[in-house]
Amino acid sequence: MKLLHIDTSILGENSVSRQLTAAIVARLQAVHGPLEIRYLDLGAEPLAHLSGAHLAAAQGATPESAALALDLQRGGEALETFLAADIIVVGAPMYNFTVSSQLKAWIDRVCVAGKTFRYGDTGPQGLAGGKKVIIASSRGGFYGPQTPAAALEHQESYLRGVFAFLGITAVTFVRAEGVNISPDQRQAAITAATAEAAQLAA
Numbered sequence: 512m513k514l515l516h517i518d519t520s521i522l523g524e525n526s527v528s529r530q531l532t533a534a535i536v537a538r539l540q541a542v543h544g545p546l547e548i549r550y551l552d553l554g555a556e557p558l559a560h561l562s563g564a565h566l567a568a569a570q571g572a573t574p575e576s577a578a579l580a581l582d583l584q585r586g587g588e589a590l591e592t593f594l595a596a597d598i599i600v601v602g603a604p605m606y607n608f609t610v611s612s613q614l615k616a617w618i619d620r621v622c623v624a625g626k627t628f629r630y631g632d633t634g635p636q637g638l639a640g641g642k643k644v645i646i647a648s649s650r651g652g653f654y655g656p657q658t659p660a661a662a663l664e665h666q667e668s669y670l671r672g673v674f675a676f677l678g679i680t681a682v683t684f685v686r687a688e689g690v691n692i693s694p695d696q697r698q699a700a701i702t703a704a705t706a707e708a709a710q711l712a713a
């Protein structure tokens with residue numbers, strides 16, 4: 512079984528989502544036995560923003576630089592690794608009310624018409640179904656449905672929508688929120704989310 516583990520936080524060792532993805536992957540290894548794991552640290556080694564030059568190269572143009580050629584290769588590998596994975600564990604910090612730009616750059620490489628979705632007579636159809644996605648969500652404040660900031664929640668809802676668009680509906684969130692409210696709240700949120708990770712089913 513193949514597991515893709517992605518971290519996208521820019522906060523290094525202080526990252527909450529990195530702690531949570533590590534706990535989730537450890538739990539999945541415990542319940543599944545040995546897994547073939549691919550790890551992408553997109554906080555440390557981000558993919559470039561998708562650009563016109565990327566799209567031109569996808570249409571057959573010669574990449575205009577060695578850096579672009581390398582980034583195209585990494586983007587292609589990211590897509591293949593995503594398609595091959597049975598389980599995907601995603602670290603998804605909330606930055607400015609949505610996902611990190613590093614995670615968005617990865618999403619831009621895996622949402623590819625003809626590979627992971629297509630448009631047909633009945634509308635869009637996801638082509639990447641059958642995978643399980645577990646998202647480690649971390650955020651400084653609270654964004655539940657009854658909170659004053661609920662309308663600014665464009666992180667978990669966005670991810671749920673993107674994966675559904677690709678045909679993936681088995682999406683689980685392990686969430687630590689309110690981590691910037693106070694040190695006590697931060698610790699309580701991390702402890703609860705880590706305990707939740709330790710209970711994940713196969």
Ligand SMILES: Cc1cc2nc3c(=O)[nH]c(=O)nc-3n(C[C@H](O)[C@H](O)[C@H](O)COP(=O)(O)O)c2cc1C
Pocket residue numbers: 520521522525526527528529603604605606607608609649650651652653690691
């Ligand atoms: C650049 C930046 C933007 C942030 N924007 C928000 C935000 O819009 N809403 C929020 O609740 N917390 C915000 N935070 C707090 C983070 O969500 C919080 O620190 C969380 O732990 C980030 O996950 P990480 O620790 O894995 O990086 C922001 C933090 C940073 C560094």
